[in-house]
Amino acid sequence: MHSSRLVHGSPVYYGWIIMLVGALGLIMTSPGQTYAISIFIEHFITDLGLSRSLVSTIYSAASLLASFTLGYFGRQVDRYGSRATAIVTTVIFGLACLFMGFVTNAWLLGLGFLALRTFGLGGLTLVSTNVINQWWVRQRGMVMGIAGLLMSVLGLAGFPNLINWLIPIYGWQVTYMILGLILLVIMLPLAIIFLRDRPEQYGLQPDGDRPLAETGSDSPSPLKEDHWTLSEAIRTTAFWVMALGTATIAMMSTGLFFHMVSIFADNGLASTAAATVYVPVALTTAIVTLSSGILVDRLPVKILLAGALLCQAISLVMAPYLYDITLIWLYGVILGTTFGLSRTVLNVVWAVYFGRRHLGSITGVASTIMVIGGSLGPMPFGIGRDFLGSYTLVLLGSAILPMVLSVVTLFVDKPRRA
Numbered sequence: 001m002h003s004s005r006l007v008h009g010s011p012v013y014y015g016w017i018i019m020l021v022g023a024l025g026l027i028m029t030s031p032g033q034t035y036a037i038s039i040f041i042e043h044f045i046t047d048l049g050l051s052r053s054l055v056s057t058i059y060s061a062a063s064l065l066a067s068f069t070l071g072y073f074g075r076q077v078d079r080y081g082s083r084a085t086a087i088v089t090t091v092i093f094g095l096a097c098l099f100m101g102f103v104t105n106a107w108l109l110g111l112g113f114l115a116l117r118t119f120g121l122g123g124l125t126l127v128s129t130n131v132i133n134q135w136w137v138r139q140r141g142m143v144m145g146i147a148g149l150l151m152s153v154l155g156l157a158g159f160p161n162l163i164n165w166l167i168p169i170y171g172w173q174v175t176y177m178i179l180g181l182i183l184l185v186i187m188l189p190l191a192i193i194f195l196r197d198r199p200e201q202y203g204l205q206p207d208g209d210r211p212l213a214e215t216g217s218d219s220p221s222p223l224k225e226d227h228w229t230l231s232e233a234i235r236t237t238a239f240w241v242m243a244l245g246t247a248t249i250a251m252m253s254t255g256l257f258f259h260m261v262s263i264f265a266d267n268g269l270a271s272t273a274a275a276t277v278y279v280p281v282a283l284t285t286a287i288v289t290l291s292s293g294i295l296v297d298r299l300p301v302k303i304l305l306a307g308a309l310l311c312q313a314i315s316l317v318m319a320p321y322l323y324d325i326t327l328i329w330l331y332g333v334i335l336g337t338t339f340g341l342s343r344t345v346l347n348v349v350w351a352v353y354f355g356r357r358h359l360g361s362i363t364g365v366a367s368t369i370m371v372i373g374g375s376l377g378p379m380p381f382g383i384g385r386d387f388l389g390s391y392t393l394v395l396l397g398s399a400i401l402p403m404v405l406s407v408v409t410l411f412v413d414k415p416r417r418a
Contacts, residue, residue: 002201006194013208014196015135015143021194023147025086025128028187030159031097031179032120034257034374035278037113039163042261043172050106052262056382058106059258062113063375066122067368073123074364081197082131089127090188093119097180101173117371126367130360133351134198137206137225138297144347145293148340149286156339157282198356226417227355233362236415242349243366245305245409247373248402249342252312255377255398256319256335263391267322276325277332284336285343292344301349302409308341309406316399320392346370353414 007014030036037059044055077085096115103109129144136143166175199206233239256263260277264270292304315334322328350363384394 001203004196004202007196007202007204014202014204015199015206015208017194018135018196019132019143019147020150021190022128022132023150024187024190025090025124025131026147026151027155027158028090028183029093029120029124029128030155031176031183032093032116032122032124033155033159034254034378035156036159036163037116038257038260039160039167040172040176041258043167044109047172048103048105048109050109051386052259052382053386054106055109056258056378058110059113060375060377060379062110063117063121063254063371065114066117067371067375069118070122070126070367070371071361071364073126074360074362074367077127077130077360077364078358082127082134083191083195083197086124086127086131086191086195087188089119089123090183090191093124094180094183094188096120097183098177100176100180103173117375121374122367122371126360126363129347130363131195131197133348133359134356135206137351137356138209139207140348140351141293141296141344143293144344145290145296148289148293148343148347151343152282152286152289152336152340156285157278160278225355225357227357228353228362228415229358230361230365233350233354233358233415234365236353238353238412238415239366241405241409241412242301242305242345242353243369244373245309245405246342246346246349246366247370248405249308249312249338250370250374251377252316252398252402253335253338253377254374255381256315258378259381259385259391262385263319264322266385266391267320269322269328277328277335280329280332281336281339284333285339286336288337288340289343292341293348296344296348296352300414301345301352302412302414304341305345305349306406306409308338308345309402309409311335311338311341313399313403313406316395316402319395320390 010017041055044050045052073085073089092115096112096119099115100112103112132143132147133140163175163179166178170178196202264277296304311334315331315338318327318331318334322331350366351359354362380394380398381391385391388394
């Protein structure tokens with residue numbers, strides 16, 4: 001058992017500190033997330049002299065390559081713990097943001113995208129989610145809902161508007177360097193000082209339950225977890241349905257956000273409307289994430305995923321027909337509902353279904369599938385726009401997949417051992 005003055009001297013259960021730092025880690029993934037990168041897209045196209053199709057293809061290829069590293073990240077979390085992995089990931093992610101300040105051509109842009117997606121969307125997201133899951137079990141949904149609420153308000157709403165404010169003042173290259181400094185100056189010290197791996201290493205139980213030594217050796221464990229190995233998990237139907245469902249949402253959402261400014265421009269809306277839509281998206285995401293986080297402790301996870309997939313399909317059908325502020329806000333609410341529900345599912349499903357012991361490895365493979373899905377989103381949207389002159393056909397066609405999966409998901413239950 002480890003001794004820690006910080007953990008044992010905390011006036012509250014230390015899992016709350018872990019939740020706050022883990023939530024900050026999720027917020028700090030923003031420079032590698034599509035909703036933040038989308039604000040830079042028009043600058044990449046104009047300043048680097050690149051076509052929309054090329055930028056979309058580079059982004060998709062970089063995201064696809066990044067996805068194959070997530071299994072490795074997951075194994076490192078299981079082997080070395082969340083704290084060590086978070087420290088290394090944050091350093092490299094911060095340096096990747098600094099590197100974006102020196103991008104001058106397509107090749108360097110591709111390298112920058114690869115680093116941002118690998119260590120931001122992939123590594124830091126995985127480790128931040130994993131460390132919270134290790135400290136919470138019975139109240140996992142509620143705690144993840146709070147973390148998601150903070151992510152929505154400070155990440156999804158905050159970073160796009162911060163970027164929109166910084167670019168006119170400093171330019172897009174210096175803006176990315178500022179984001180890197182924020183990571184290195186704020187996130188890195190907090191990860192070093194406060195992150196800890198598992199409560200059992202400090203003689204504690206998840207959720208702040210009393211240690212077994214205090215309840216008596218004959219007392220039952222306060223937790224009943226079924227721990228699956230990676231090989232066992234991937235042989236279940238539930239794993240693949242959940243993985244494909246979250247990957248589909250990642251794919252469609254990435255495509256929408258990556259081309260948000262262009263989609264709105266085709267509808268006769270100013271570029272500032274793309275930033276405006278983040279307000280209802282963020283507000284709704286925050287509310288839905290918190291409420292669904294509470295509900296996921298009482299409802300099957302599959303219900304939330306089915307709802308997210310249905311909302312995603314509706315948002316795709318709406319996107320080509322946004323012509324006024326009322327529709328923009330309604331569209332933002334539906335997108336926010338999609339993100340809120342899917343974020344809750346993504347944050348809890350693997351721990352709920354397969355336990356904590358091999359969570360890093362299982363989450364790593366599931367995240368690989370999700371990021372592969374996300375990597376496939378921007379390219380067809382961009383190519384469709386360049387060759388067809390409109391996003392309409394590809395958006396309407398893309399709505400079919402989440403619609404079908406929303407029905408399939410309802411028929412798949414939590415796996416149980418034979």
